[in-house]
Amino acid sequence: MTTSDDLPIKSNSDVVLVRQHVRTAAVNVGLSLVDQTKVVTAASELARNALVYAGGGQVRIEIVNNGIRKGLRLAFSDTGPGIPDIPQALTDGWTTGGGLGLGLSGSRRLVDEFDLQSAPGEGTLITVTKWAR
Amino acid sequence: MDRVPVLKLGDILIVSIQIDLQDQSVLALQEDLADQVVATGARGVIIDITAVEIVDSFIGRMLATIAAISRMLDAETVVVGMRPAVAITLVELGLSLGGVRTALNLEKGVALLNHLDGAQIVTAAQ
Numbered sequence: 001m002t003t004s005d006d007l008p009i010k011s012n013s014d015v016v017l018v019r020q021h022v023r024t025a026a027v028n029v030g031l032s033l034v035d036q037t038k039v040v041t042a043a044s045e046l047a048r049n050a051l052v053y054a055g056g057g058q059v060r061i062e063i064v065n066n067g068i069r070k071g072l073r074l075a076f077s078d079t080g081p082g083i084p085d086i087p088q089a090l091t092d093g094w095t096t097g098g099g100l101g102l103g104l105s106g107s108r109r110l111v112d113e114f115d116l117q118s119a120p121g122e123g124t125l126i127t128v129t130k131w132a133r
Numbered sequence: 134m135d136r137v138p139v140l141k142l143g144d145i146l147i148v149s150i151q152i153d154l155q156d157q158s159v160l161a162l163q164e165d166l167a168d169q170v171v172a173t174g175a176r177g178v179i180i181d182i183t184a185v186e187i188v189d190s191f192i193g194r195m196l197a198t199i200a201a202i203s204r205m206l207d208a209e210t211v212v213v214g215m216r217p218a219v220a221i222t223l224v225e226l227g228l229s230l231g232g233v234r235t236a237l238n239l240e241k242g243v244a245l246l247n248h249l250d251g252a253q254i255v256t257a258a259q
């Protein structure tokens with residue numbers, strides 16, 4: 001059985017809500033405290049990116065099961081400008097927004113699975129999964 | 134938007150972050166602290182993050198910026214109470230918070246500021 005939760009990301013307060021919903025789901029999945037902290041931090045980065053670079057988007061929070069373990073899957077989607085050079089965007093320190101350039105690359109390190117699909121003019125879809133140990 | 138109160142104890146400004154802050158509140162805190170450092174002539178700033186469950190790149194950058202701003206205004210900043218899970222996550226995220234001094238708790242933070250200043254910063258505290 002999977003349960004899922006869709007949330008809009010349209011404002012800074014939505015980013016806070018995303019963090020809170022992801023935390024609750026991470027607890028329900030049985031993630032350790034450190035893993036909860038990692039996945040909530042990644043969610044915060046990806047939600048803020050959707051807001052800042054795409055003017056908003058949404059996230060689907062899903063509890064998944066691969067037959068052996070439970071996991072938490074988050075899919076962030078937006079219909080913004082897209083990312084022209086994905087390897088470059090995933091490089092530590094690369095930013096077009098005056099940030100630290102750690103949101104994407106850092107989030108990738110904080111989760112078990114990271115998938116980024118994007119093309120100029122076609123928006124961005126980032127799916128991350130953290131499995132319970 | 135929530136505003137975080139800034140308390141004054143002797144020559145130290147103390148900020149305790151108790152709720153999950155949205156980005157504007159984080160920026161407002163940064164400005165409030167800079168104003169208050171100048172207005173009060175404080176020599177030290179303590180940011181207590183004991184209750185903070187995650188520090189992402191935005192809050193991390195705010196901590197580093199506050200430290201840099203207050204240093205320019207002749208005050209030292211100490212971040213206290215970071216949770217172990219937060220520290221582990223920050224390192225993996227890639228944020229080392231190089232320029233930010235830390236102490237395990239408020240008491241040690243005050244002791245560190247006193248030590249840095251060479252004099253007793255907190256005159257009000259027993």
Ligand SMILES: Nc1ncnc2c1ncn2[C@@H]1O[C@H](COP(=O)(O)OP(=O)(O)OP(=O)(O)O)[C@@H](O)[C@H]1O
Pocket residue numbers: 045049050053054078080081082083089090094095096097098099100101102103104105124190191
């Ligand atoms: N959803 C998105 N839509 C379009 N471009 C994006 C999106 N997310 C990230 N990017 C691009 O990828 C770059 C890197 O993103 P990343 O989150 O790693 O760093 P940052 O947001 O610039 O800084 P930080 O997150 O460290 O504060 C961004 O500067 C932006 O150009």
Ligand SMILES: [Mg+2]
Pocket residue numbers: 045048049099102103104
């Ligand atoms: Mg970012």
